[in-house]
Structures are given as C-alpha cells and as structure tokens.
Amino acid sequence: MPVYRTTSEEETIALGERLAGEFPPGTTVLLIGNLGAGKTTLAKGIVKGLGAAPPEEVSSPTFTLIHEYGEPPVVYHVDLYRLDDAAAVATLGLDELFESRAVVLIEWGERFPELMPERRMEIRLTSGDDDEREIQVDPVRPGC
Numbered sequence: 001m002p003v004y005r006t007t008s009e010e011e012t013i014a015l016g017e018r019l020a021g022e023f024p025p026g027t028t029v030l031l032i033g034n035l036g037a038g039k040t041t042l043a044k045g046i047v048k049g050l051g052a053a054p055p056e057e058v059s060s061p062t063f064t065l066i067h068e069y070g071e072p073p074v075v076y077h078v079d080l081y082r083l084d085d086a087a088a089v090a091t092l093g094l095d096e097l098f099e100s101r102a103v104v105l106i107e108w109g110e111r112f113p114e115l116m117p118e119r120r121m122e123i124r125l126t127s128g129d130d131d132e133r134e135i136q137v138d139p140v141r142p143g144c
C-alpha cells in the first residue's frame, strides 16, 4: 500500500495523473478524506491522466452528484456528500456505472460500503501542516 506525500495542489494533480495509469477500465476508486483533504483535486489529475478532460474542467459534483468526462464516458466522478441514506444513493443507478468500462471516482462512498463494489481501490487523503497531504493507495478485493 504505497503512501505518497504532496505539498501543493499542483503536486496532487500530478500524482493523480500518474496513478491514473494504474487504473484499468472499469476500476472503481473511493476517494476518502475530510472536506478540503484534496479528493476533488486528486480527481482532476486522474481525469487528466486518463485523457478525458483538462483539470480546469473538473469541478466538484457536490450538487450535481455525478459528472462524466469523455464521449463515451471514460471517467465518472461521483460525490455522495449530500446524500443521507442508502435509499437515496440507490436511486442514482451507480451499478450501471460500476458495470461500465469507465473509471468511477467516488467521494464519500465509504459511508455506503454495502453499495460499493467489493473489488475497488481506496485512496485515503490526510491533511498535514499547511499544504501537506498524505495520500495512501490500497487495492481492496473480495475476502480481504
């Protein structure tokens, strides 16, 4: 489980670009961390690394819940922050996204573990002093 450290937004975007190469089509990635930890910033880098859109076009899906990049979609970016219960999440049709060949990035997905695919990547972001962030990448497989 590799751990990375970044000291700026730009470095986190660059890390996302590099990590994108490790996500085959169909990978679901949970982005886990407090508000402001850098989940959306890392998503910008992953979207860029997958060649789906430049980082400046990637914004937080907090209100829209799901953004898609690429035609056909190469990346879906989901934010479940505003949803309170599994019934509300179930109406989004996430399973269809999980079954697609797109990479699915999800913020706050760890709040609904039973609705997430058993096989996924988990990336934990932790804020340190000032602009420091620790970013830990863990593959999760059924039975682990």
Ligand code: ADP
Pocket: 006, 007, 008, 009, 010, 011, 012, 033, 034, 035, 036, 037, 038, 039, 040, 041, 042, 060, 107, 130, 131, 132, 133
């Ligand atoms: P989240 O989606 O986790 O709520 P965002 O990515 O939207 O977080 O916001 C992260 C904020 O922290 C941005 O304002 C960004 O400029 C700032 N920031 C400072 N240092 C870093 C870093 N090393 N990596 C990512 N973001 C950073």
Ligand code: MG
Pocket: 039, 040, 060, 079, 107
């Ligand atoms: Mg966010």
